[in-house]
Amino acid sequence: MAGRGSVRASGNFNANQDAEILYKAMKGLGTDEDSIMKLLTSRSNSQRQQIKAAYKTLHGKDLVGDLQGELGGTFETLVVALMTPPILYDVTSLRNAIKGAGTDEKVLIEILSSRTAQQIKDITAAYRQEFDAELEEDVTGDTSGHFRRLLVILLQVRGQRSGRRVGNIEADAQTLFSAGEKNYGTDEDQFITILGNRSTEHLRRVFAAYMKLAGYEMEESIQRETSGGLRDLLLAVVKCARSVPAYFAETLYYSMSGGGTDDQTLIRVMVSRSEVDMLDIRADYRRLYTKSLHSAIQGDTSGDYRKALLLLCGGDDA
Secondary structure (H helix, E strand, C coil): CCCCCCCCCCCCCCHHHHHHHHHHHHCCCCCCHHHHHHHHHCCCHHHHHHHHHHHHHHHCCCHHHHHHHHCCHHHHHHHHHHCCCHHHHHHHHHHHHHHCCCCCHHHHHHHHHHCCHHHHHHHHHHHHHHHCCCHHHHHHHHCCHHHHHHHHHHHHHHCCCCCCCCCCHHHHHHHHHHHCCCCCCCCHHHHHHHHHHCCHHHHHHHHHHHHHHHCCCHHHHHHHHCCHHHHHHHHHHHHHHHCHHHHHHHHHHHHCCCCCCCHHHHHHHHHHHCCCCHHHHHHHHHHHHCCCHHHHHHHHCCHHHHHHHHHHHCCCCC
16 A cells, blocks of 8 residues: 555655765764664665665765674664665565575565565566576475465466456355365365465455355464465465455564564564555554554664664554
């Protein structure tokens, strides 16, 4: 949803002036983290790219490299993420998830289930350009079984301009019921085919028809009938079909609950949604967890990292 982000393009924007502020913040002894944080979180991503170009012109240096040299820890990770163009950020996240030690299924699931058809097309093209490799081939080579099949469907179908195939709502609900709750054993292929190939609008109607037929929410049946990476991916597809902001509110909640904070997920979601639907995520967070996202971040992080996340979050919704 356009215009529902917490970060907006700054009106009185001057890239050269901003580049100078950042240069001075890093010059000499010590670093003025506060100035860096306030400036970068109050600019849109496209403005940050202009600042990066101005910095290079004025000082002959790479802004991101200088920031990395001056900052550290989670705050540095957050700032580098803010300085990366959105599609490139997704592409780099996917590449690291595939090529790192073991596959980070969480990242593949989050990005491929939540991005729009156009974004998936852009991601595939940017991945090819950036790494001289095919995203689908890399995903296929690093995953297996039903999980791999659904990831490939999401990459292919969402990447097609013609959109996703339409089925009959009642027939789809009946097929899903027969594939799971109705009979002993689970026909995962039917879940994958229907949930992977239908539009979000169609799926929402299927979920309502399924509830009438089975007496269960779709998510409950997936929890019972499937397991592992496939279960997590199917659940993400269903949740994103219902509401992408609610899916990310839940993702943020779990990144900050349990033993310790999952900073990689927290940073990835806060940065990638800050100009997209952060206001909606905040509203859903409060509705689902009866506290504000602002207060959750406040209680679960510290230092400059916390201050920067709170600025990205926006208001308190208290």
